Amino acid sequence: MKALSSPDLTLVLAASSFAALGSEQRLQVLRTLVRAGPQGLSIGELGARVGITGSTLTHHVKILAQAGLVRQAKVGRSVICAAVAYEDLKALADFLLANCCADVGCAHDEETPND
Structure with a gap:
């Protein structure tokens, strides 16, 4: 995601x-990559951790990459x-x-959860 000045953009x-x-x-893939840190994971290790392999994993990683969230x-x-x-x-x-x-x-951070 690129920062742009127009609210609509x-x-x-x-x-x-x-x-x-x-x-x-895809959310699981991204969360796993965030946990792995900037060095990332091999596609094989990523697949093993999230339980997705092959073309399905490739498809999800491609969509996240197109959105600029992963490389x-x-x-x-x-x-x-x-x-x-x-x-x-x-x-x-x-x-x-x-x-x-x-x-x-209201100030949401001043609220306390109901017990």
Whole structure:
């Protein structure tokens, strides 16, 4: 996701990123790559950790890469996948919360959960 000044374009880019995360399997792949850190995982190790292999995993990684959330690099005979958009992931969360309670004036972080 690229930061742009137009609110409409930002909305479109956020929607595109969220659409890429709209699959339980893709969300699991991204979370696994985030846990692995910037060095990433080989496609084989990633598949073993998430329980997805072959063309299905390739399909999901491709969609995440098109959204700019992961990258793939060939290292020797291996393909390494890594989450590259840590700041963009944080920006997506901030995007969701940017207008939190704006219409009602509440402060969500002052609330305490009901026990």
